[in-house]
Amino acid sequence: MQDTPIVQEKRLAREKARLIRRELHKKYCHTASKQLLNFVPDILEKFGRSIVAGFLPIQTEINIIPLLHELVTEQCQLCLPVTPMEPGCLLFRTFSFGQKLELGPYNTKHPNEGSFHVFPDLVLVPLLTFDKNYYRLGYGGGFYDRTISKFRTTEQKAWFVGVAYSGQAVDKVPIASTDEPMDGILTPSGLILR
Numbered sequence: 001m002q003d004t005p006i007v008q009e010k011r012l013a014r015e016k017a018r019l020i021r022r023e024l025h026k027k028y029c030h031t032a033s034k035q036l037l038n039f040v041p042d043i044l045e046k047f048g049r050s051i052v053a054g055f056l057p058i059q060t061e062i063n064i065i066p067l068l069h070e071l072v073t074e075q076c077q078l079c080l081p082v083t084p085m086e087p088g089c090l091l092f093r094t095f096s097f098g099q100k101l102e103l104g105p106y107n108t109k110h111p112n113e114g115s116f117h118v119f120p121d122l123v124l125v126p127l128l129t130f131d132k133n134y135y136r137l138g139y140g141g142g143f144y145d146r147t148i149s150k151f152r153t154t155e156q157k158a159w160f161v162g163v164a165y166s167g168q169a170v171d172k173v174p175i176a177s178t179d180e181p182m183d184g185i186l187t188p189s190g191l192i193l194r
Contacts, residue, residue, distance in 0.1 A: 009174040013137055017128035017168065018060075024165040025060035028188070032165055033063040035188035040070050042191045043122070047159065049075040050121035053092050056080065056101075056109050061126045064163055069097065079118050082110040083143055090147045092120050106141070123147075125162045125182055134181040134194050135173040136162050148180035159183045161191070 003011070024032075054068045055061070068078055081090040083105050093115035101109040125144055127136040138144055144160070151158045161184040168187075173179075184193035 006174055006176050010137065010140065010176075013170075013174050014128055014140065017137060017170075021128060021165065021168055022060050024167045025062075028165055029060075029063060032188045033066045036062075036064065036067045036163070036186065037070055039186060039191045040067070040074060043071070043186075044074055044076075046191075046193065047122045051077045051079060051118055053079045053081060053120035053123040053158075054095070055124060055126045057126070058107060062163055062165055064124060067124075067163075072097070077118070079120055080110050081108075081123075081143075081147075083108055083141075087142060088146065089150045090143050092118050092123075094118055106139070119156045120158050123158050123160045124186070125160050127162045127164055127168070129168050129170050129173060130162050130164060130182070130185055131170055131173045133172075134162070134183065134185065135175050135179060136182055137173045142178060145178055145180045148182070149178075152180070159193075161186050161193070163187075 052071050054064055057063050072078060078095045079092040080095040082093055083090060085105055093111035095111050099111060102112045104110045125136065127138055130136045148160050160182045162182045163186045166187040166189045184191060
């Protein structure tokens with residue numbers, strides 16, 4: 001079966017985005033994670049001391065661990081996404097630093113079933129690239145898009161904010177009908193919400 005044009009376009013965009021992010025990571029990995037801390041007051045002003053879903057960075061994703069530590073210091077509750085074995089929506093379980101984690105699909109780590117299931121108020125979203133319309137390109141599993149869609153159609157609301165290096169921005173991300181825009185983006189340059 002031959003890929004559709006959008007699938008091919010996304011594959012090429014992912015390859016390019018991985019290379020760009022790899023270079024940004026080499027140059028800015030240490031300074032960028034510290035610069036994100038400058039925007040903790042903005043996060044608290046907008047979202048309060050809420051339940052924040054973070055992520056544990058893999059590959060060359062921007063390191064948000066210092067940001068998560070600071071949010072805990074500011075009395076936010078943390079949770080992490082749990083990726084299902086089959087395509088579906090992400091679940092979120094409570095997380096604290098030092099907690100033993102399980103290895104999930106795609107080499108992600110998540111809290112075990114003994115952790116409480118929660119609904120976050122703010123979801124920090126990893127990505128390969130993003131555009132001015134708040135669309136993101138991830139790894140192609142669709143988990144965040146399905147989760148954003150689900151939260152937008154239920155009473156449980158959450159803000160989905162991508163976290164990236166500033167240089168990961170592109171003019172336009174290739175999108176399909178199943179892709180969902182995020183509610184904002186956090187980079188070392190600032191927090192921007194739509």
